[in-house]
Amino acid sequence: xxxxxxxxxxxxxxxxxxxxxxxxxxxxxxxxxxxxxxxxxxxxxxxxxxxxxxxxxxxxxxxxxxxxxxxxxxxxxxxxxxxxxxxxxxxxxxxxxxxxxxxxxxxxxxxxxxxxxxxxxxxxxxxxxxxxxxxxxxxxxxxxxxxxxxxxxxxxxxxxxxxxxxxxxxxxxxxxxxxxxxxxxxxxxxxxxxxxxxxxxxxxxxxxxxxxxxxxxxxxxxxxxxxxxxxxxxxxxxxxxxxxxxxxxxxxxxxxxxxxxxxxxxxxxxxxxxxxxxxxxxxxxxxxxxxxxxxxxx
Amino acid sequence: xxxxxxxxxxxxxxxxxxxxxxxxxxxxxxxxxxxxxxxxxxxxxxxxxxxxxxxxxxxxxxxxxxxxxxxxxxxxxxxxxxxxxxxxxxxxxxxxxxxxxxxxxxxxxxxxxxxxxxxxxxxxxxxxxxxxxxxxxxxxxxxxxxxxxxxxxxxxxxxxxxxxxxxxxxxxxxxxxxxxxxxxxxxxxxxxxxxxxxxxxxxxxxxxxxxxxxxxxxxxxxxxxxxxxxxxxxxxxxxxxxxxxxxxxxxxxxxxxxxxxxxxxxxxxxxxxxxxxxxxxxxxxxxxxxxxxxxxxxxxxxxxxxxxxxx
Amino acid sequence: xxxxxxxxxxxxxxxxxxxxxxxxxxxxxxxxxxxxxxxxxxxxxxxxxxxxxxxxxxxxxxxxxxxxxxxxxxxxxxxxxxxxxxxxxxxxxxxxxxxxxxxxxxxxxxxxxxxxxxxxxxxxxxxxxxxxxxxxxxxxxxxxxxxxxxxxxxxxxxxxxxxxxxxxxxxxxxxxxxxxxxxxxxxxxxxxxxxxxxxxxxxxxxxxxxxxxxxxxxxxxxxxxxxxxxxxxxxxxxxxxxxxxxxxxxxxxxxxxxxxxxxxxxxxxxxxxxxxxxxxxxxxxxxxxxxxxxxxxxxxxxxxxxxxxxxxxxxxxxxxxxxxxxxxxxxxx
Numbered sequence: 022x023x024x025x026x027x028x029x030x031x032x033x034x035x036x037x038x039x040x041x042x043x044x045x046x047x048x049x050x051x052x053x054x055x056x057x058x059x060x061x062x063x064x065x066x067x068x069x070x071x072x073x074x075x076x077x078x079x080x081x082x083x084x085x086x087x088x089x090x091x092x093x094x095x096x097x098x099x100x101x102x103x104x105x106x107x108x109x110x111x112x113x114x115x116x117x118x119x120x121x122x123x124x125x126x127x128x129x130x131x132x133x134x135x136x137x138x139x140x141x142x143x144x145x146x147x148x149x150x151x152x153x154x155x156x157x158x159x160x161x162x163x164x165x166x167x168x169x170x171x172x173x174x175x176x177x178x179x180x181x182x183x184x185x186x187x188x189x190x191x192x193x194x195x196x197x198x199x200x201x202x203x204x205x206x207x208x209x210x211x212x213x214x215x216x217x218x219x220x221x222x223x224x225x226x227x228x229x230x231x232x233x234x235x236x237x238x239x240x241x242x243x244x245x246x247x248x249x250x251x252x253x254x255x256x257x258x259x260x261x262x263x264x265x266x267x268x269x270x271x272x273x274x275x276x277x278x279x280x281x282x283x284x285x286x287x288x289x290x291x292x293x294x295x296x297x298x299x300x301x302x303x304x305x306x307x308x309x310x311x312x313x314x315x316x317x318x319x
Numbered sequence: 320x321x322x323x324x325x326x327x328x329x330x331x332x333x334x335x336x337x338x339x340x341x342x343x344x345x346x347x348x349x350x351x352x353x354x355x356x357x358x359x360x361x362x363x364x365x366x367x368x369x370x371x372x373x374x375x376x377x378x379x380x381x382x383x384x385x386x387x388x389x390x391x392x393x394x395x396x397x398x399x400x401x402x403x404x405x406x407x408x409x410x411x412x413x414x415x416x417x418x419x420x421x422x423x424x425x426x427x428x429x430x431x432x433x434x435x436x437x438x439x440x441x442x443x444x445x446x447x448x449x450x451x452x453x454x455x456x457x458x459x460x461x462x463x464x465x466x467x468x469x470x471x472x473x474x475x476x477x478x479x480x481x482x483x484x485x486x487x488x489x490x491x492x493x494x495x496x497x498x499x500x501x502x503x504x505x506x507x508x509x510x511x512x513x514x515x516x517x518x519x520x521x522x523x524x525x526x527x528x529x530x531x532x533x534x535x536x537x538x539x540x541x542x543x544x545x546x547x548x549x550x551x552x553x554x555x556x557x558x559x560x561x562x563x564x565x566x567x568x569x570x571x572x573x574x575x576x577x578x579x580x581x582x583x584x585x586x587x588x589x590x591x592x593x594x595x596x597x598x599x600x601x602x603x604x605x606x607x608x609x610x611x612x613x614x615x616x617x618x619x620x621x622x623x624x625x626x627x628x629x630x
Numbered sequence: 631x632x633x634x635x636x637x638x639x640x641x642x643x644x645x646x647x648x649x650x651x652x653x654x655x656x657x658x659x660x661x662x663x664x665x666x667x668x669x670x671x672x673x674x675x676x677x678x679x680x681x682x683x684x685x686x687x688x689x690x691x692x693x694x695x696x697x698x699x700x701x702x703x704x705x706x707x708x709x710x711x712x713x714x715x716x717x718x719x720x721x722x723x724x725x726x727x728x729x730x731x732x733x734x735x736x737x738x739x740x741x742x743x744x745x746x747x748x749x750x751x752x753x754x755x756x757x758x759x760x761x762x763x764x765x766x767x768x769x770x771x772x773x774x775x776x777x778x779x780x781x782x783x784x785x786x787x788x789x790x791x792x793x794x795x796x797x798x799x800x801x802x803x804x805x806x807x808x809x810x811x812x813x814x815x816x817x818x819x820x821x822x823x824x825x826x827x828x829x830x831x832x833x834x835x836x837x838x839x840x841x842x843x844x845x846x847x848x849x850x851x852x853x854x855x856x857x858x859x860x861x862x863x864x865x866x867x868x869x870x871x872x873x874x875x876x877x878x879x880x881x882x883x884x885x886x887x888x889x890x891x892x893x894x895x896x897x898x899x900x901x902x903x904x905x906x907x908x909x910x911x912x913x914x915x916x917x918x919x920x921x922x923x924x925x926x927x928x929x930x931x932x933x934x935x936x937x938x939x940x941x942x943x944x945x946x947x948x949x950x951x952x953x954x955x956x957x958x959x960x961x962x963x
Contacts, residue, residue, distance in 0.1 A: 155337070156337075159334060159337055159338065159341075162564075162609055162610070162613050163564070163606075163609050164564045164565050164567070164568035164609075165568075166568040166569070166571070166572075167564070167567065167568035167571075167605055167609065170568075170571060170586070170587075170605075171342075171345065171602050171605065171606070172345065173590070174345075174586065174589075174590050174598050174601075174602055247460070251462055254462055255462060255463075255464065255572055258462075258464050258572060258575070259571065259572060259575060259587050260587065260590075260591055261587075261590065271464075274464060274465060274468060277468070278468060278575075278576060281471070281472065281476060282476075285472050288465070288468045288469070288472070289469070291465075292461070292462065292465030292466075292468065292469065295460075295461075295462050295465060296457070296460045296461045296462070296465065297460075299459070299460040299461075299462075300456060300457070300459075300460035303456065303459055303460060304456070443691075526732060527727055527729050527732040527733040528732060528733055528734055528735040528736070530687060530727065530733070531727060531733045531734065531735070531795075531798075532735065532746075533685075533687055533716075533719065534685060534687060534719055534720065534724070534725040534727075535719060535720035535724065535746065535747040535750065535798060535799075536716045536717065536718075536719040536720030536721060536747070536750045536751060537716065537746070537750060538713070538716045545746075546735055546738075549735075549737050549738075550735065550736065550737055552737075623737070624737070625736070625737055625782045625784075626736060626782070626784050
């Protein structure tokens with residue numbers, strides 16, 4: 022006969038996974054690769070640019086000037102002007118704000134909802150699992166862009182609608198990872214032990230399951246910041262994201278395509294920035310994955 | 320094998336129903352009145368009422384649902400609100416362009432990506448491998464519409480080698496028109512497939528049966544292609560499915576860049592013009608495409624893996 | 631009798647320069663035409679690497695390098711240009727591996743895998759290849775060989791797969807068969823059947839066999855002579871009778887203790903205490919001294935040379951050599 026054990030008294034006996042110094046591995050991984058250092062520098066510059074856009078941009082990004090349309094790069098307009106005479110550099114700098122906001126907000130939101138769904142499915146199993154898994158599998162079969170277009174087709178534009186579209190497009194990926202990790206963690210001896218000593222379910226989920234799935238989720242967020250930036254750009258390019266005249270890297274390219282004979286510089290500049298930022302986030306994401314989640318890295 | 324195929328086919332039925340249901344939910348239940356979104360904020364109450372009656376939006380939801388299912392399954396997409404043409408005709412006109420773009424992109428992607436990946440895998444940690452890594456990093460980062468725009472500016476606008484827009488007439492002209500758009504998508508597919516081939520082949524080349532092949536006197540080309548690549552085809556097939564889907568979704572933006580006809584362009588213009596019937600049909604067609612490609616990949620899998628085929 | 635294969639001071643290094651790991655260190659032994667030699671040692675002793683080095687299947691590109699002489703019918707294989715090796719592999723020297731589950735190509739039928747070995751070594755005629763494949767499958771005891779040609783490896787049991795491997799290896803009538811832990815992964819009964827098969831093949835075809843195993847019992851069952859390896863070095867070479875009756879090296883004695891014998895009930899099977907140091911990690915003295923019950927001070931200072939204990943028995947142990955007054959062998963040929 023064993024007496025019911027008060028969870029509080031089992032504190033010291035409770036098997037706990039060995040602590041890993043995440044920060045130190047992270048710093049090591051980032052600074053052992055020159056490419057990753059450059060990528061981090063680019064990301065820092067990008068965030069700086071977005072936050073201080075009004076102080077950095079030389080002109081008002083929506084200020085039109087019929088006297089100065091389609092200028093090639095000069096000392097006054099480093100990336101030239103577009104068909105409305107707007108300063109492209111200023112538009113690019115302000116455009117970084119949209120990329121940053123959508124790039125950060127939707128993966129974090131998707132991680133939140135995806136984790137809830139995935140943990141529910143993985144931890145409780147049964148009918149919720151079957152239902153959630155089936156929908157996740159189905160949505161995963163769709164490329165994110167297609168899913169985003171399909172949802173945007175129904176919802177229409179607007180800030181929160183774009184956030185919703187991007188978030189929904191990313192939820193299945195997070196849910197799948199959260200579910201798989203939860204299933205794996207559930208089998209671990211320390212979780213079985215925690216169940217055996219009578220720890221209550223919410224306690225187990227928050228003390229044991231969540232900390233263990235945190236690493237892969239954080240890695241996914243980083244990797245999907247890149248995807249979100251790309252996706253926002255694609256949607257804006259297709260006219261379903263950020264609406265004119267507000268600048269976004271995607272709709273700068275959209276405007277540029279309507280003005281092909283005028284000036285190629287907006288397209289070249291905006292595309293280069295998207296590529297550079299996405300590349301940097303991908304590099305940092307890879308580094309993070311290697312540092313935090315050696316199991317899934319190849 | 321037959322059994323497996325049947326199971327796969329049957330398995331697609333609930334998937335199709337689920338997809339249609341999600342489309343229905345997206346179009347009818349999500350916030351936003353389809354009548355207002357179709358006719359615009361300026362429409363009068365009377366106009367809205369007429370529209371709702373015409374589209375059956377006043378019927379009970381379950382009735383709408385079943386009538387929607389029936390119409391979608393019988394390809395009864397209704398008429399376009401903008402130009403009054405049968406939506407099914409619009410789809411039939413645009414679909415071949417999207418299919419030919421997607422197929423051309425996938426084939427080009429395979430013919431560049433797979434050999435590149437083999438080259439990298441047979442020279443690990445050397446120049447070809449580094450080149451592959453660089454290529455794949457750029458391929459993962461560059462947006463398709465940007466790459467397309469660059470190709471368009473360079474080869475159509477400045478050099479004049481390729482047409483600026485349209486889909487072309489007749490086989491040769493159509494191939495001519497599809498080349499740059501397909502190249503755009505193929506570049507990204509090649510980066511993905513190349514990286515995948517490299518990883519898969521490198522893993523396979525470390526397997527015991529590859530050592531067995533060498534031990535019985537097979538020379539390197541035979542070891543790499545006959546034994547290595549043949550086995551690496553399994554993961555590559557999965558990647559092929561994913562990249563076909565990616566090419567399909569990429570076709571939307573690329574059709575816009577090159578101003579060529581296609582389902583993507585049709586859908587995007589319909590969204591811009593709030594052409595409700597076309598949006599619904601376009602979304603359904605894309606969704607069915609995705610289901611079909613996934614099903615096709617399952618079937619290809621059977622051909623590549625005898626462990627599924629022979630049981 | 632002349633040697634079919636003779637290794638002289640063969641060393642295999644992993645990596646280059648100061649950090650190089652010497653995984654196999656100065657290994658020398660001979661296999662006679664039609665002879666059977668056992669190569670025994672715990673995992674990590676370098677026996678598998680040695681056997682792969684014979685066929686030059688060691689991935690040189692990944693930083694492995696082989697030195698010394700590996701002479702096959704008088705020809706030093708290490709001197710051959712790399713593109714000549716495929717002619718020897720499979721035709722003159724064939725090899726079967728430990729893992730019957732993973733050593734066969736899962737997407738090729740077993741018929742075409744055996745047929746490929748023939749195709750690669752001068753059997754252009756399809757019908758003749760087919761006949762030979764059937765003959766080989768029959769020889770290794772696969773029931774209904776004609777019908778099983780088109781089957782895939784996953785349709786066979788482990789023992790049957792190993793028979794297929796043997797059929798494939800023997801298809802071109804090699805002069806030497808290297809069997810690397812060929813029976814280890816199999817059940818005891820299947821293992822006995824496969825060993826019987828190898829004995830039969832040896833007497834029928836006169837193929838020489840290099841049998842690699844960690845199990846001295848398996849080796850004793852089939853081999854005339856035995857090479858004992860420890861931590862990348864040869865510690866004892868002897869004919870099987872001498873080795874079983876008067877093992878010279880303390881490690882060999884330990885291995886013999888650990889072989890289960892019929893009619894001998896033991897509470898627990900003896901195990902040599904400790905574990906093998908990673909090959910190449912011991913740079914001074916005898917690598918076995920840490921686990922040796924008779925080690926003396928000298929063992930820590932200097933690696934013992936080979937001493938001759940009998941006509942066909944040599945071993946590298948300071949203590950045993952002193953006890954039996956064995957002379958140092960100055961040079962092998």
